[in-house]
Amino acid sequence: MPEPARALPQPTPETQHFWDGTREGELRLQRCDACGKVYFPPRPFCPTCASRKVSVFKASGKATLWSYVIHHRPVPGFTPPYAIAVVQLAEGPRMMTNIVECPQTPEALVLDMPLEVGFEKQNDNITLPLFRPAKG
Amino acid sequence: MRRKTVAIVGAAETTRLGVIPDVSQIQLHADAALNAMADAGLRPKDIDGVATAGETPVQIAHYLGITPTWVDGTSVGGCSFMIHVRHAAAAIEAGLAKTILITHGESGRSRVGNPSRSVPPSSLQGQFEQPYGPMGPPSLFTVPVLRYMKTYGVTEQQIAQVCVVQREWAGKNPRATFRNPITTDDVLNSRMIAWPFRLLMCCLVTDGGGALILTSADRATSFPRKPVYILGTGESAETPMVSQMEDFTSSRAFRVAGPTAFREAGIAHKDVDHLMIYDAFAHLPIYGLEDLGFLPRGEAASFIAERNTAPGGKLPLNTNGGGLSYMHSGMYGMYALQESVRQMRGIAPAQVDDAKISVCHGVGGMFAASGTIVFSNEAP
Numbered sequence: 312m313p314e315p316a317r318a319l320p321q322p323t324p325e326t327q328h329f330w331d332g333t334r335e336g337e338l339r340l341q342r343c344d345a346c347g348k349v350y351f352p353p354r355p356f357c358p359t360c361a362s363r364k365v366s367v368f369k370a371s372g373k374a375t376l377w378s379y380v381i382h383h384r385p386v387p388g389f390t391p392p393y394a395i396a397v398v399q400l401a402e403g404p405r406m407m408t409n410i411v412e413c414p415q416t417p418e419a420l421v422l423d424m425p426l427e428v429g430f431e432k433q434n435d436n437i438t439l440p441l442f443r444p445a446k447g
Numbered sequence: 448m449r450r451k452t453v454a455i456v457g458a459a460e461t462t463r464l465g466v467i468p469d470v471s472q473i474q475l476h477a478d479a480a481l482n483a484m485a486d487a488g489l490r491p492k493d494i495d496g497v498a499t500a501g502e503t504p505v506q507i508a509h510y511l512g513i514t515p516t517w518v519d520g521t522s523v524g525g526c527s528f529m530i531h532v533r534h535a536a537a538a539i540e541a542g543l544a545k546t547i548l549i550t551h552g553e554s555g556r557s558r559v560g561n562p563s564r565s566v567p568p569s570s571l572q573g574q575f576e577q578p579y580g581p582m583g584p585p586s587l588f589t590v591p592v593l594r595y596m597k598t599y600g601v602t603e604q605q606i607a608q609v610c611v612v613q614r615e616w617a618g619k620n621p622r623a624t625f626r627n628p629i630t631t632d633d634v635l636n637s638r639m640i641a642w643p644f645r646l647l648m649c650c651l652v653t654d655g656g657g658a659l660i661l662t663s664a665d666r667a668t669s670f671p672r673k674p675v676y677i678l679g680t681g682e683s684a685e686t687p688m689v690s691q692m693e694d695f696t697s698s699r700a701f702r703v704a705g706p707t708a709f710r711e712a713g714i715a716h717k718d719v720d721h722l723m724i725y726d727a728f729a730h731l732p733i734y735g736l737e738d739l740g741f742l743p744r745g746e747a748a749s750f751i752a753e754r755n756t757a758p759g760g761k762l763p764l765n766t767n768g769g770g771l772s773y774m775h776s777g778m779y780g781m782y783a784l785q786e787s788v789r790q791m792r793g794i795a796p797a798q799v800d801d802a803k804i805s806v807c808h809g810v811g812g813m814f815a816a817s818g819t820i821v822f823s824n825e826a827p
Contacts, residue, residue, distance in 0.1 A: 317578055317580060318566075318568065318573070318577040318578055319568065319578055320568055320569075320573060320574035320575070320577075320578055321567075321568035321569040321573065321574065322569075322574065323569050323574075326574055330574075351575075351691075352571050352574070352575045352688070352691070377594060377695065378590055378591055378592070378593045378594040378695050379590065379593060380586055380589045380590055380592075380593070380641035380642060380643070380644065381639075381641065381642035382580060382581070382582070382586045382640075382641045383638075383639045383640060383641065383642070384582055384585075384586070384640065384641075386580045386581075386582045388580070389580045392639075392642070393580060395579050395580055395581050395586055395587075395590060395641070396579075396590075397590055397591075397690045397695075405690060405691065406575065406690060407575060407576045407579050407581075407590075407688075407690040408579055409579050409580065417642065417643075422593060422594065422597050439578055439579075
């Protein structure tokens with residue numbers, strides 16, 4: 312029997328560019344052409360100034376560890392304990408993710424540690440952006 | 448606008464609280480509503496406004512035999528009932544209804560007739576939070592807390608003290624689910640759920656309900672119970688995604704709803720005799736005390752640990768034992784309101800002597816929304 316899989320996103324027309332990006336190994340954010348605000352999650356207008364003139368761009372993939380919990384209960388697709396984290400992206404927005412290639416312990420997961428994005432393919436349509444300790 | 452014209456004239460919880468596998472969710476609404484109507488000496492034909500969350504106001508009106516001229520189905524999580532009180536007060540002032548019933552019922556533990564609340568995978572939460580392994584509030588509502596702890600140097604022991612103090616209050620309440628005293632070590636040694644949160648830092652999951660009946664203050668004195676006046680109200684919303692909170696150490700929705708209610712009531716913090724802050728998890732009273740302006744940022748954990756909110760302390764907080772020890776069906780706000788009303792009526796099991804003003808502050812979702820009510824037992 313296959314392992315139960317983790318919950319996967321179902322892209323909408325307004326978020327498709329993000330999931331196209333992760334599939335191609337890019338973390339794509341949006342920037343308002345009018346006021347310059349970088350924002351997340353995706354939507355085709357600026358949540359700060361309401362302009363519809365917005366651009367998609369490739370983010371650096373650099374981030375720091377903003378906050379997290381280490382979950383100890385079973386969830387399909389995960390082996391507890393595992394961290395559910397929020398990272399602070401270099402471009403400004405924050406996003407939820409998992410931290411990989413790192414022990415899932417309070418000692419190893421230190422707030423503000425530098426991270427970099429990696430991409431984990433789930434199926435032909437969905438690749439998730441996960442973060443690992445920065446190497447450089 | 449300063450609101451002084453509406454009062455609570457009926458208030459009751461379900462006949463039983465806790466584990467109620469023989470009653471469905473809508474009947475929990477009805478049981479609470481019937482108890483509240485009996486409390487106010489009213490029948491369904493006397494009610495002309497219905498507000499509820501979890502079920503729709505149409506279901507509740509039909510089930511109870513009410514013909515409403517006003518309905519409100521605001522459903523923003525556990526503080527929906529604070530917001531219903533606010534909307535009901537405005538509706539009564541505007542003449543849209545005269546006598547409004549607000550109901551809550553939730554088969555949170557037994558899950559009898561309780562629709563599932565799964566997250567659609569196409570929603571923003573479904574796309575940008577659920578894939579990373581959260582399972583409900585214990586693994587999401589808790590995510591901001593490490594940032595708070597690092598910012599203000601707050602310890603796990605201090606957070607555990609919130610649970611210890613609230614259990615002391617629960618010990619004074621015969622209807623509380625958990626009443627035995629606990630220690631900080633008991634909390635820290637309880638089963639790990641989502642580090643740094645242990646089982647005893649998380650709310651109960653129980654079955655129950657509650658209902659309120661509101662009318663204009665000029666009619667309120669002709670009811671059997673002592674009226675509880677609504678002095679001020681506030682509400683706000685921030686984000687359905689806890690990961691997108693502006694500030695992980697503070698709730699924007701709290702910072703809007705709380706001060707709005709205080710301003711409308713025309714009260715200062717020193718006027719508050721009794722306080723309820725919705726405690727789905729142990730950090731909520733800490734965030735609430737600071738965001739409502741009772742304490743500067745970073746000082747609430749030590750304020751609680753130093754027993755200022757404990758029995759005998761200067762600011763009695765969560766005197767029913769809270770969601771951590773009294774009961775928590777899923778949308779706890781109704782039980783916080785019930786305790787404020789009991790305190791203002793002077794009939795609470797852990798009655799605060801001479802309490803004249805009670806503030807009741809609720810959260811919805813995971814810092815998603817907020818509602819605050821200022822009550823008084825003195826006619827404005």
